[in-house]
Amino acid sequence: MSLRTPLGKVLARGSAGEGAGHWWQQRVTAIALVPLTLWFVIGLLRRLPSKFEDMQVWLSQPWSAVLALLLVVTLAVHSKLGVQVVIEDYVHGKTAKTTLLLISTFAHVAAAVAAAFAVLRVALA
């Protein structure tokens, strides 16, 4: 016997009201981040002590810029979804939950736009 209501089955949105979309997005971004973060960390370590000129030369190369752009956008999505799950699981009370989700969303969107803009600026300067 299923505990799910007929309407719930038809809508297929689950308790979070979003269905499995976020769950998938979290996995897809995780898979993409494996090569992207490896590329960035190794690239950075090879260029220590991360002088301004070295960073600029590196990130102004077309492929580096593309990878860096992919990295910051993917990181932002993955990070936002992850924090959202933690807030939804551990914060109770509608006001606190909504407030924290709002703050997290604003911070992630702002950081993502800033990071993407910075990468483009460095690449196109």
Next chain:
Amino acid sequence: MYTMALSFLHRSMGVALSVGFMVFAWWLMALAQGPQAYSDAVEVLRHGIFKLLLGGWALAFIYHFCNGIRHLVWDTGAGLEKHQARRSGAVVVIATLALFALFVWAVYFGPGVLGAAVVK
């Protein structure tokens, strides 16, 4: 118990890394603003407490990365038996410590490019 602690670590390190992402965006903005802003930012990052935070973020990243791969394997339906989960957890802990040691080595004694930014 121990797999539960690893799971909790995955989430808490993830949240810590989200804060790290904000700092990363700030560092990129400094890079975009020019040499003066960049050296000011690096000056802040080199400061005692931040140096410690950077080390913490590195450790958090390595753990979250390794354990994230463990999660992706679970998503395929493999390795979900209790003894398998305990064993893969041990693998993650050992891999994290080994990679962190490699990271510290690369920063301080890396080939050619000594980690002057961190040591200074």
